[in-house]
Amino acid sequence: MLRPKKIHHIAVIVSDYSKSKEFYTEILGLKILQEVYRKERGSYKLDLAVNDMYQIELFSFPNPPARTxxxxxxxxxxxxxxxxxxxxxxxxxxxxxxxxxxxxxxxxxxxxxxxxxxxxxxxxxxxxx
Missing domain, CATH: 3.10.180.10 (2,3-Dihydroxybiphenyl 1,2-Dioxygenase, domain 1)
Structure with a gap:
């Protein structure tokens, strides 16, 4: 039986990377752990700490489809x-x-x-x- 220990991270794809980065860091106050630009994908990946415990990953992709x-x-x-x-x-x-x-x-x-x-x-x- 699978027995997960905890949530490792939550991934969020954003439409405007700069705007979302500012929102999650400046407004919500999450700490940046690492920021990587992936040239081959034309996208950023931003790892954010929530109270030094859980991690939210923000991703940018060119023209992501909207999700209801x-x-x-x-x-x-x-x-x-x-x-x-x-x-x-x-x-x-x-x-x-x-x-x-x-x-x-x-x-x-x-x-x-x-x-x-x-x-x-x-x-x-x-x-x-």
């Missing part, structure tokens, strides 16, 4: 980040010009959560842990 993410399309639904204070986190995003949905309460866990989107419209959740 809303409403409730089949496939990966969203990325969720756990935060200590959801109000302060939502406010920090709002100050930087990111539109954040109203904070809601999960009816099962009674924890607070909200959503916002990256530059390509990928839903991102903040979940208060």
């Amino acid at each position: 993410s809303r409403p409730e399309a089949c496939g990966l639904r969203h990325i969720a980040f756990e935060v200590e204070n959801i109000e302060a986190s939502a406010e920090a995003l709002t100050i930087k010009g990111v539109e954040v949905e109203p904070i809601r309460i999960d009816p099962f866990t009674e924890k607070k959560f909200t959503f916002f989107a990256d530059p390509d419209g990928l839903p991102i959740e903040l979940y208060e842990g």
